[in-house]
Amino acid sequence: MNDERRGQPLIDAVAGDEAPDSARRRLLKMAGAAVALTLAPGVTVLARDLVLKGGRKARSPVRYGLLIDANACKTGCDACVRACQDYNGLSHDPGPDNAQWIRKVTITDPGTGFTRSFPVMCQHCEDGACVDVCPTGASFRRPDGIVLVDKHRCIGCRYCLMACPYKARSFVGRVVTDQRPWAPRGKGTAEGCTMCVERVMAGKQPACVAACQKAGHKAMMFGNLHDPKSAIAVRLSKVATTTIRADLGMGPGVHYRGI
Amino acid sequence: MHARAGVLAVLLVVLALGAVWATHQGPVPMPVIPRAPGHCVLPTASMRRTHMMLLRAVREEIVRHDARDTRFRITHCVACHVEHTASGQPIPVNAPGQFCATCHTYVGVHIDCFACHAAVPRNPMKFGGIGGSNSVQAAFRIPQALRGRFLSGGAGGGR
Numbered sequence: 013m014n015d016e017r018r019g020q021p022l023i024d025a026v027a028g029d030e031a032p033d034s035a036r037r038r039l040l041k042m043a044g045a046a047v048a049l050t051l052a053p054g055v056t057v058l059a060r061d062l063v064l065k066g067g068r069k070a071r072s073p074v075r076y077g078l079l080i081d082a083n084a085c086k087t088g089c090d091a092c093v094r095a096c097q098d099y100n101g102l103s104h105d106p107g108p109d110n111a112q113w114i115r116k117v118t119i120t121d122p123g124t125g126f127t128r129s130f131p132v133m134c135q136h137c138e139d140g141a142c143v144d145v146c147p148t149g150a151s152f153r154r155p156d157g158i159v160l161v162d163k164h165r166c167i168g169c170r171y172c173l174m175a176c177p178y179k180a181r182s183f184v185g186r187v188v189t190d191q192r193p194w195a196p197r198g199k200g201t202a203e204g205c206t207m208c209v210e211r212v213m214a215g216k217q218p219a220c221v222a223a224c225q226k227a228g229h230k231a232m233m234f235g236n237l238h239d240p241k242s243a244i245a246v247r248l249s250k251v252a253t254t255t256i257r258a259d260l261g262m263g264p265g266v267h268y269r270g271i
Numbered sequence: 272m273h274a275r276a277g278v279l280a281v282l283l284v285v286l287a288l289g290a291v292w293a294t295h296q297g298p299v300p301m302p303v304i305p306r307a308p309g310h311c312v313l314p315t316a317s318m319r320r321t322h323m324m325l326l327r328a329v330r331e332e333i334v335r336h337d338a339r340d341t342r343f344r345i346t347h348c349v350a351c352h353v354e355h356t357a358s359g360q361p362i363p364v365n366a367p368g369q370f371c372a373t374c375h376t377y378v379g380v381h382i383d384c385f386a387c388h389a390a391v392p393r394n395p396m397k398f399g400g401i402g403g404s405n406s407v408q409a410a411f412r413i414p415q416a417l418r419g420r421f422l423s424g425g426a427g428g429g430r
Contacts, residue, residue, distance in 0.1 A: 163334075
């Protein structure tokens with residue numbers, strides 16, 4: 013955990029937050045680096061990786077992320093899911109129109125029968141598709157890497173639900189009552205994992221990580237990926253990990269081991 | 272001709288009766304605003320004029336720039352201004368006659384803050400447990416005067 017910056021406004025902690033001028037330069041660089049393929053008049057495919065590499069921002073001193081060890085995650089255990097629902101005021105009922113911020117996924121290799129179970133939530137991408145497609149700027153990435161929905165701006169268009177390859181966003185289609193004061197949520201807005209931003213800003217771990225440790229599995233780890241001395245960064249430097257759909261080039265902040 | 276005069280006379284009588292009735296009703300009564308204990312974050316006169324601007328400015332600062340240690344959080348408004356039933360249950364601040372509703376009903380302004388925000392305070396220790404003895408204060412950076420309202424018994428703290 014990065015304790016020094018606790019309580020400071022985030023904006024002070026992150027040097028070089030983009031000025032309008034540098035944003036314009038970035039756009040120009042992007043245009044230069046992009047490989048564009050024009051299929052038909054008005055239909056252009058941009059090579060996403062090249063576009064993004066040209067415009068990579070200066071490295072922020074804080075990048076919150078998770079490391080999920082699928083080797084330690086127990087099949088059938090849903091302590092993280094329930095903790096998320098309890099803390100953020102979501103329903104335990106897995107109904108089709110209930111919001112889902114974190115879910116357990118089981119993968120099986122049909123050839124070998126190798127099976128793994130692990131949680132998937134918002135991957136808090138560096139260049140998330142949800143942020144790209146949002147027409148109002150409601151879907152945004154904080155300078156510390158946490159991706160949030162500003163529900164004051166969300167118009168409920170659900171474009172982010174469609175764009176996210178991790179299916180991490182949910183839409184609230186019904187009137188919500190009994191919200192938690194620390195997790196406002198209401199009808200007509202998109203939402204997803206907030207990495208328990210209120211807890212994190214208070215120097216605590218997200219509810220799912222705390223629940224996993226309490227359950228004794230220790231399959232989830234939270235911390236500042238950009239602090240080389242943090243436990244998560246040390247761990248990431250020692251064990252082989254991957255991110256889901258790394259090929260999409262979105263730079264997820266959630267790393268997985270053993271999948 | 273006589274018929275038309277008759278209609279006019281009836282109309283005048285109806286209008287006169289209506290005016291008498293309206294006078295009898297008097298103006299719309301002034302809202303009765305429940306009083307919260309202690310002092311507000313700003314003088315009452317300032318809050319009456321500027322609370323909507325403060326909330327709007329602060330919501331942007333908190334959500335997008337993480338300026339969470341401000342006094343002007345809607346959770347703080349709710350924590351101070353919530354009323355309780357005789358049995359100690361908190362009454363939502365947007366319920367009829369409660370702090371937010373009483374004025375906004377009077378002036379005919381619809382507020383949708385509480386479509387998303389909780390209208391009663393909650394003790395985070397009861398919901399998945401933040402853990403640690405100081406974590407409740409830390410989580411919300413509640414002004415000293417308000418801390419008891421989050422920490423004491425009942426769903427939302429005592430009066």
